[in-house]
Amino acid sequence: MAKTKDSNTEGNILASAENIFQSKGMDGARMQEIADKAGINKAMLHYYYRSKQLLFEAVFNKAFSLLAPQLNVILNDDSTIEDKIKNFTSSYISFIMKHPYLPSFILQELNRNPKFAKKLQENQNFPNLEKFKNQVNLEIEKGILKPIKGEQLFINVLALSIFPFVASPLIKIFLKSSEKEYKQLMKDRKTDVSDFIIKSIKA
Amino acid sequence: MAKTKDSNTEGNILASAENIFQSKGMDGARMQEIADKAGINKAMLHYYYRSKQLLFEAVFNKAFSLLAPQLNVILNDDSTIEDKIKNFTSSYISFIMKHPYLPSFILQELNRNPKFAKKLQENQNFPNLEKFKNQVNLEIEKGILKPIKGEQLFINVLALSIFPFVASPLIKIFLKSSEKEYKQLMKDRKTDVSDFIIKSIKA
DNA sequence: GTCTATAGCCAGATAGAC
DNA sequence: GTCTATCTGGCTATAGAC
DSSP, rough: OOOOOOSOHHHHHHHHHHHHHHHHHHHHOOHHHHHHHSOOHHHHHHHSSSSHHHHHHHHHHHHHHHHGGGGGGHHSSOOOHHHHHHHHHHHHHHHHHSSTTHHHHHHHHHOOOOOHHHHHOTTOOOOHHHHHHHHHHHHHHSSSOOOOOOOHHHHHHHHHHHHHHHHHHHHHTTTOOOOHHHHHHHHHHHHHHHHHHHHHBBB | OOOOOSOOOHHHHHHHHHHHHHHHHHOOOOHHHHHHHTOHHHHHHHHHHHHEEEEEEHHHHHHHHHGGGGHHHHSOOOOOOHHHHHHHHHHHHHHHSSTTTTTHHHHHHHHHHHHHHHHTTTTTTTTOHHHHHHHHHHHHHSSBBBOOOOOHHHHHHHHHHHHHTTTHHHHHHHHHTOOHHHHHHHHHHHHHHHHHHHHHHHH
């Protein structure tokens, strides 16, 4: 169906697989549907990726490798906590608005299969929280921030940025809002979220 | 296997179905596994619930009817916004700690099947946000709260309360924390979350 | 009400022609 | 590399004995 066909079959397959896996999950996805979307035959999926499991892992790993680097905005640069939070919430929400299925997909599959979690943990450049925690403590000592545990602050930043996308159907119901109103609300959050956090933690 | 057997077969089935559906989702769940867990035969599932779909709906509806009333703490009682938030975050987090799979289950299935969302929307006593929004505006006018949109505040309260459970595998990786440490962190959030919010919005 | 056995279908995977 | 045809297994659901 929706082909970006450069007769680049392997790429077409991966693109279609992303679309299907990310919206239906591993268990709900059908190889036939992926093949249809790529405009090719089911046998080709196995020719290029051997099995459903391996095709799925290609999609999952790519998705994770897109999301993870975004975290370095908050973990690995040298600005103040306030600036980090402003930059992160804004850029992360922008990013997710372009890929709204990614967070639920990752979380759902991590819940489904703890093996993925183990694999990620043993990973090379998995984001490290230590620097962030130290910086938070330092800024508290300096009187820049009110006392707060670095872990909780980090969780709060993620929660406020990501949750509205994971829970989008629920939020649309609560707010009785159209798709358009929902999107506007998410746009607003690019600054609303950091304002909300900064107000809470700034001394 | 794990039976609470009073030879109450229908109840046993529902309990086992909750366990399996909530951890594996509709697509990943197997009728055989539910039967095994209930210590009965597969045919009995169909005898009592006719089909997988209907059994699933029984589980989903029960789960939702457990979660929704908790929202009335924040939407339908008469205390101040500050008290509502304190009560809600504490009681909701306590509740979810006892049923950690519920939120991801509901969100996953709402994402998978928009029909459920539609059904809920048309529902009788679905929580209504209007009262909360009006109260927020009133307290802002009175100078009790700093300016904030009621919708965003509501989303923030939900996000901070629920997200850590939906994202538990991810959070455990980030924090390199054991199950025990994770649980302690969630316990702490019963008060940490409301403190965090109140600091941000109180004038 | 509860069981065994099986029908019927569907999905993942492979064989083999082109 | 790409296709059609087919194998094989697993899953929901039902028939029918007890």
